[in-house]
Amino acid sequence: MAIWKRVPRSRKSWSAATGRRSRRKWRRRLSDPQTLFGKIWDRHVVAGLGGGAELIAIDRIFLHERTGAAALNSLKAADRAVADPSRVFCVMDHIVDTRPGRGDQTLMPGGQAFITETRAAATEAGITLFDVTDPDQGIVHVVSPELGIVLPGCTLIAPDSHTCTQGAFGAFAWGIGSSEAEHAMATGTLRLTRPKTMRVTFTGMLAKGVTPKDMILTLIARHGAGGGKGYAVEFTGEAVTALDMEGRMTLCNMATEFAAMTGMIAPDPKTFDWIRGRRYAPMGETLERAIAEWQTLASDEGAQFDVEITIDASSIEPMVSWGTSPEHSTGISGQVPVDPPERPVAYMGVEPGQRLAGIPIDAAFIGSCTNGRLSDLRRAAALLKGHHVAEGVKALVVPGSMAVRRAAEAEGLDRIFVEAGFEWRMSGCSMCFYAGGESFPAGSRVISSTNRNFEGRQGPGIRTHIASPETVVASAIAGCIADPREINEVRPSRAQSRDAGTSAERVSTSLDTNGEA
Template sequence: MSDPQTLFGKIWDRHVVAGLAGGAELLAIDRIFLHERTGAAALNSLKAAGRPVADPSRVFCVMDHIVDTRPGRGDQTLMPGGQAFITETRAAAREAGITLFDVTDPDQGIVHVVSPEMGIVLPGCTLIAPDSHTCTQGAFGALAWGIGSSEAEHSMATGTLRLTRPKTMRVTFTGTLAPGVTPKDMILTLIARHGAGGGKGYAVEFAGEAVRALDMEGRMTLCNMATEFSAMTGMIAPDAKTYDWLRGRRYAPRDAMFDRAVADWQTLPSDEGARFDIEIDIDASAIEPMISWGTSPEHSSGISGSVPADAPERPVAYMGVEPGQKLIGLPIDAAFIGSCTNGRLSDLRRAAALLKGRHVASGIKALVVPGSMAVRRAAEAEGLDRIFTAAGFEWRMSGCSMCFYAGGESFPAGSRVISSTNRNFEGRQGPNIRTHIASPETVAASAIVGCIADPREIAA
């Protein structure tokens, strides 16, 4: 009998094409995603080298990073030169014959939202994109990770990529989450306790009762921020929830082929007795809503906590907080709900439930940017857009808007923003913007009160 294997090990071994010098291996790549910020560069470089895309049916491209999210948008953007990124990527994608989800396509959205919606990501597959949050899609039991443009070029030309096998880590969340506590709070707890570099060099599998209890959108949130833990990727074993999500999706297998696929996917979860290089256990029942106070996700605390007494000087100075200062009650200027972390339908539902019949505090700029146009349509069908707008939120088109600042739209300089995004480093949401990352519920609650607030108190 073979030794027990991890989920990661099974997928990796299935995709090894050849061993290479120095211990690296050549892996087969099943799916490749591009976006408009770097897509044209990779495709045009490939063309200049005289190399075609080996299998265009495996390559997809979205317009998401720099597109305008205001209603009525087109190719024009607030980012200087942004329109050229869009038009050049469109031309290159069409010439290469790859699938493009264009600006006005009804299926446009953020890559890590669109791919699961379409059933492009599947259990057991390898999927790459020039975006560090590609690990989001590990929630489906896939091996998904972010790459650079040159690696995208190589993989499109050869269908392979050279990698050195990472170590493995299992993070087990035991127990049950308390009401009002979310997957965003789970991952921020992990990073706050073990550091933003705690996962460096590892492929992380999330496991345990609290993880199994999450729906697929919650699992995507958890895996999304594995890169903020410096992990190569985050993964969750596929189960019945995974299969139910994928059934009937556009690119998923169908009919008898789907049943055969499920039979194979059921062999993927880590075997009993499989060994990981590191094991971390976290009691999920002890987690409370989390909020960041500094300029890294590791600078986070429970909502009832304070800025640490020994907090580093630079993040404290940038964020305009003081060691020992309570986080609840800290005034905010703006609130943002969206991003590939928390821009899905369930995120919008939970935020809207708190906002219904309430209004944001005077002077607060508040925005909702759905993660995809499909999410936007579904939310509108449920009337969520009307709840948000009645509460004082702007209702936008889908994209990475206001999560990723590239010289385009921003909040006013110096604003303190509570955000459902994944990063809070200096300038992430614009020049001198002070970003506190939290769950959509905490964002909504804080927008109502006008300062950082505990969503559990609003819900009560």
């Protein structure tokens, strides 16, 4: 399958799941124009199973503490072992406490048992574990790219829907269930039916103050939360090429909110530069040979996609959600639809036709596998510097990994956040989702850099508006949903109703919008 794997320095070899004969077969199939996805799929086919299903070789498997112990213990109960422990990784991220000084204890009832059981099962299985106190601990989809575990052209699975984040490296990465994880660990394969393909092209360039988060929310708002169902989506175009790797990860991260099986971007020199020197990445001559192979991982001219979507990137503005799905999003200058679905409006406490800018907030959250990377924190801090969170607003920053946290502290970003009134946390999924532990007060309105906003996602009765880190910062300063490009926005009295956002006073706040679009 031509996927490079780091091995002891005394030995270097191709990944063992297929051999040179399979690579020759794969190259012969390239005589017809192929998509990026088609190239990766074909080189990983082990066997046809009939009925359209095929057996696909799996290169990397990631587990986490919510389901990892269950998969590993089920494997053990069946008297099976992990076929290749070097390909399997596990991280503590979903329910770990993010408060400084944390240990195994969690605010989630029974959460400590998930951690201790996963630790024991991972240790017994001989797989690589990034434990609670490991300096490389963090959210799985942040840690894997940081360490060079995901590589162009590889297949990577994890029992988490946002595994598609790692498609930013030109990989086929997707979320699975724990039973599939068990099967893949035992056999190195999974049974799949080939999805259809979609290409989403962002033409032109993003305007200043507009981010990859706004790109993906625009796609979902315009084409629906089910628009990508049954598809492998490739993102392309000038605006995508211009993104750094962390921006590309944000874009691919929310392909699952589009209902896509995966999202991916063809690897290029930015990808290769990112990979160089990472712990699990190939090195030296092996890396150069790998790069030569990875450079073939682009959709061929004339390759046919089942669906094509084109979006003018210059037409995108900062986005924010108003309802209980990412498709319930609009530009910051927009409003709630005049004839919206009743339930989302009732749950969110907004009115048909109401402007989003100026709606009061109770809390602001920066973090998650969508927007918890160093570049996200840099841009947020640049906007925040010299300002303070509005009175009555609870604000938190949760870095996506401990490596991100250390790098941010080395740059003094933590001081900017703390001095402005944000809490500075340890890494983890935190309040991206509610698992029975930490949350905001019931009924709070939260603006969040996370990826989902369905009812109760961040806790019972919590009303979540998803947006970019910059929009979260601008809103935290203003005390209401605010445009990070301007801020000459509505700042409500704290005595005002949190639901309507009317009778607010106008305030003018200048924000430095230095930072990459």
